[in-house]
Amino acid sequence: MQFYLDGYRPGDPFVAQPHPSVADRPDDLPEEVDVLIVGCGPAGLVLAAQLASFPDIRTAVVDRRDGPLEVGQADGVACRTVEMFEAFGLADQLVAEGYWVNEVSFWRPDPEDRSKIARTGRIQDVEDGLSEMPHVIVNQARMLAYLRGFMERSASRLRPHYGVHASGLAVEAGGGSEYPVTVTLQHLADLQETGRTSTVRARYVVGCDGARSGVRTAIGRELVGDLTNQTWGVMDVLAVTDFPDIRLKAAISADQGSILIIPREGGYLVRVYLELDAVRDRDMLENRSVTPEKLTAVANRILHPYTLEVKDVGWWSVYEIGQRLCDKFDDVPAEETGTRVPRVFIAGDACHTHSAKAGQGMNVSMADAWNLGWKLGAVLRGTARPELLDTYSAERQGIAQELIDFDREFSRMFSAAPKESGPAEGGGVDPAEFQRYFAAQGRFTAGVATTYAPSMITASAEFQHLAEGFPVGMRFHSAPVVRLADAKPVQLGHVARADGAWRLYVFADRADPASPDSRARALCDFLVSEKSPIARYTPAGADPDSVIDVRAVFQQGHRDLAVDTLPPVLLPRKGRFGLIDYEKAFCPDLTTCDVVDLRGIDRNAGCIVLVRPDQYVAHVLPLDGHEELAEFLSGVLLDAQ
Numbered sequence: 001m002q003f004y005l006d007g008y009r010p011g012d013p014f015v016a017q018p019h020p021s022v023a024d025r026p027d028d029l030p031e032e033v034d035v036l037i038v039g040c041g042p043a044g045l046v047l048a049a050q051l052a053s054f055p056d057i058r059t060a061v062v063d064r065r066d067g068p069l070e071v072g073q074a075d076g077v078a079c080r081t082v083e084m085f086e087a088f089g090l091a092d093q094l095v096a097e098g099y100w101v102n103e104v105s106f107w108r109p110d111p112e113d114r115s116k117i118a119r120t121g122r123i124q125d126v127e128d129g130l131s132e133m134p135h136v137i138v139n140q141a142r143m144l145a146y147l148r149g150f151m152e153r154s155a156s157r158l159r160p161h162y163g164v165h166a167s168g169l170a171v172e173a174g175g176g177s178e179y180p181v182t183v184t185l186q187h188l189a190d191l192q193e194t195g196r197t198s199t200v201r202a203r204y205v206v207g208c209d210g211a212r213s214g215v216r217t218a219i220g221r222e223l224v225g226d227l228t229n230q231t232w233g234v235m236d237v238l239a240v241t242d243f244p245d246i247r248l249k250a251a252i253s254a255d256q257g258s259i260l261i262i263p264r265e266g267g268y269l270v271r272v273y274l275e276l277d278a279v280r281d282r283d284m285l286e287n288r289s290v291t292p293e294k295l296t297a298v299a300n301r302i303l304h305p306y307t308l309e310v311k312d313v314g315w316w317s318v319y320e321i322g323q324r325l326c327d328k329f330d331d332v333p334a335e336e337t338g339t340r341v342p343r344v345f346i347a348g349d350a351c352h353t354h355s356a357k358a359g360q361g362m363n364v365s366m367a368d369a370w371n372l373g374w375k376l377g378a379v380l381r382g383t384a385r386p387e388l389l390d391t392y393s394a395e396r397q398g399i400a401q402e403l404i405d406f407d408r409e410f411s412r413m414f415s416a417a418p419k420e421s422g423p424a425e426g427g428g429v430d431p432a433e434f435q436r437y438f439a440a441q442g443r444f445t446a447g448v449a450t451t452y453a454p455s456m457i458t459a460s461a462e463f464q465h466l467a468e469g470f471p472v473g474m475r476f477h478s479a480p481v482v483r484l485a486d487a488k489p490v491q492l493g494h495v496a497r498a499d500g501a502w503r504l505y506v507f508a509d510r511a512d513p514a515s516p517d518s519r520a521r522a523l524c525d526f527l528v529s530e531k532s533p534i535a536r537y538t539p540a541g542a543d544p545d546s547v548i549d550v551r552a553v554f555q556q557g558h559r560d561l562a563v564d565t566l567p568p569v570l571l572p573r574k575g576r577f578g579l580i581d582y583e584k585a586f587c588p589d590l591t592t593c594d595v596v597d598l599r600g601i602d603r604n605a606g607c608i609v610l611v612r613p614d615q616y617v618a619h620v621l622p623l624d625g626h627e628e629l630a631e632f633l634s635g636v637l638l639d640a641q
Contacts, residue, residue, distance in 0.1 A: 050373030072140020080447025468600030
C-alpha cells in the first residue's frame with residue numbers, strides 16, 4: 001500500500017485523512033444522499049465499503065437490527081472473495097484468522113457393514129494454480145467487522161445507522177428531480193417501532209435487506225422458485241469426538257442421513273450441517289421441537305460407529321432448502337431497459353436464495369455488490385455513462401441463475417441415498433460420482449468460473465490468442481512478478497485497489513523498452529499524447545492514474561532495465577507535491593515462474609490487457625491497437641469536464 005503522497009504525518013498510515021465534507025455531515029440520518037443502502041449484511045457492507053472509497057459521494061447505510069451482527073450464519077469464504085478483500089487491504093487479516101480448507105474427505109456406508117461409515121476418498125479442495133489465495137472459513141460477523149473497519153478508516157468515515165427500518169419506497173415518475181427516490185424509515189428499539197419516522201431522498205437505493213426484502217417488494221420484483229422437502233439443521237459446536245476427520249471438511253452420505261462437517265477458525269470450533277429425515281425425524285419436524293440436543297442425536301446416528309459429544313453450542317438453526325431467483329435486479333422493466341436509468345437495485349439474498357451447503361451465498365452476495373459499487377461510483381462521479389448501470393442486472397442475474405442450477409444439482413447429489421459402486425439400481429448416487437462432481441465444480445465453488453458476456457464493458461475475444469491466460473470476461477488471474485524499482489516480489493493482481501480505476505496492463509514485446517522498435521514503448525508514448533484516453537477522461541486536477549491506471553510487465557529481468565529509461569506514463573507525477581510513482585513497472589519473477597509463460601502471453605507480439613475496476617478482463621488487444629482501445633473506452637467513459 002502506498003501512503004504519504006500528500007505529506008508525511010505520524011500515526012497509522014492505513015487511516016485516511018477525513019474528507020473535508022465529513023465535518024459538515026450530521027450524526028443523524030441525512031435528508032438527502034447519493035446512495036442509500038438498506039441492509040448491513042455481506043452485500044450491503046461490501047457496497048458501503050466500495051462507496052466509502054469515494055468520499056465525495058454521500059452514502060448512508062441503514063439496518064433494522066440494533067447493532068452489528070455478533071454471530072453470523074455464513075462462514076465459507078471462496079478464493080475469489082479473498083482476492084476481492086485484497087483490494088480493500090483486508091486479505092492478510094482474513095487469511096491469518098481463518099481456517100484454511102486444504103482437503104475434503106468423503107465418507108459412505110462401509111460395504112461390509114452398512115450401519116457404519118467408512119472413508120472413500122480425500123481430495124485437494126482447491127486445484128493448484130487456481131488462485132494465490134486460499135479457501136478459508138471465517139464467521140460472517142467477522143467479515144462484516146473487517147468491512148466496517150475499512151469504512152471507518154476511509155476518508156468518508158462511513159458508519160451504518162442501526163435500528164432503522166425501510167418501511168416505504170417511492171420512485172418519482174419520470175425521474176426528473178435530482179433525488180427521485182424517496183424512502184420512509186421507521187426508527188426501532190429492540191426491533192420494535194418507536195413511532196418516530198424519517199424520510200430520505202436519494203439518487204439511488206440498493207436493497208441488501210435479505211430474502212424478505214421490502215425494497216424488492218416495493219419495486220414489484222419477487223423471488224420465484226420452490227422449497228424442497230429437505231430440512232437441515234446446523235450447529236457451531238465445541239465437541240469431543242473420535243471421528244478422525246473432524247478437522248477436515250468432510251462430506252458424509254450414509255444410510256442414516258447426510259452430514260457436512262466444516263471446521264471453523266480457532267482450532268476447536270466445528271460447524272455441522274445435518275440432514276433431517278422426514279421419517280426418522282418426523283416428530284421434531286412436525287412439532288417444531290428441534291433442539292441442539294436432538295441435532296446431536298442425529299449426528300451420532302449418522303456418524304456411527306463414531307461419536308460426537310457436544311460440550312458447547314455457539315449457534316444453531318434449522319432451515320429448508322430452496323432455490324429462488326428474481327428475473328431482474330433493478331426497478332426498470334425488461335421491455336424498458338435502455339430507455340431510462342435504473343434508480344433502485346437489489347443484491348444478495350434479496351434477489352437470489354439457495355442452500356448453504358455449497359458455501360456460495362455470502363460469496364455471491366458480495367460479488368453482486370462488488371459489481372454494482374464501482375458502477376454507481378463511476379456514474380455519480382461523472383466519469384462513466386449512466387447506461388453502465390444497466391449492466392449490473394444483466395451480468396449478475398445470469399450468474400445467480402448459474403448458482404441456482406449448480407446448487408440444485410449439488411443439493412440433490414449430497415442428499416441422495418448412497419448406492420453401491422457400480423451399476424446399482426434405484427435413485428441413489430454413487431459416492432464416487434459425487435466426489436468426481438465435487439472436484440469438477442471446484443472452479444465454480446472457488447468463485448473463479450464467473451464469465452461475463454460481451455457488453456459495453458466486456459469486449460469480444462477477437463485477440464484472445466495474445467493472452468490465453470487472461471480470458472475476456474473472467475477475473476484477472478494474478479501472477480508473481482518483481483517490481484522493477486525496488487526488486488520486490490509481488491503479486492501483479494494485488495496492485496488493484498478498490499478505487500474505481502480501470503487497469504491497463506501492458507505486456508511488453510521482446511524488444512528493449514527503451515528502443516525505438518519497441519511496440520510497448522510506442523503504446524506508452526500514445527498514452528501520454530493528446531489523443532490518449534487518459535488525457536480525454538481524467539478530470540482536471542485528478543491524479544493521472546485515477547481513471548485509467550497503466551502498469552507494464554516487461555520480459556527482461558529487473559536488473560537488466562533502468563528505471564530512469566521508463567516512459568513518462570510509467571513514472572507519473574501525483575499529489576500536491578508532484579511526487580513520482582515508481583510502482584508501475586514489473587519484470588518476471590524467475591525464481592518462481594515467468595508470468596509470460598504462466599499466463600500464455602505471446603512473447604513476440606505482447607499485448608494490452610484492459611481490466612475493469614472489479615478486476616474482470618474487459619479487453620485483450622495488440623500493443624498497436626491504440627484506436628481500438630480508445631474506441632472501446634469511449635463507449636463507457638465520459639469526457640472529463
